[in-house]
Amino acid sequence: QVQFVESGGGLVQAGGSLRLSCAASGSTSSINVMGWYRRAPGKRRDVVATITNGGTTDYADGVKGRFTISRDNTKNTMYLQMNSLKPEDTAVYYCNAKIGTLVMYPWGQGTQVTVSS
DSSP: OEEEEOOOOOOEEEEOEEEEEEEESOOTTTTEEEEEEEEEETTTTTEEEEEEEEEOOOEOOTTTTTTEEEEETTTTTEEEEHHHHHHHHGGEEEEEEEEEESSSOOOOOEEEEEEOO
């Protein structure tokens, strides 16, 4: 079973940037689709961005053009570069392996991102 540890969150002003990291306890090379998710206060957890082993990416409409997902299987790590942050990006961000509409492994602790206006 793979465990994920998210890091890189923090408090940033609107318009700022953050880079999140997702470190996996096992090899990610066998995981086809990995994704970043977020849960805003009072809302459900939603997918933010996904990336396949081949490098194909997909983004939620609200983050297209601002967020960039990447992965490095040699380091068993995935990243999320977040630019032009908005207050509505405030959430706890999680990562996981995605299969269909489900995730493969238990959720980690996540990393808090807070964007002030």
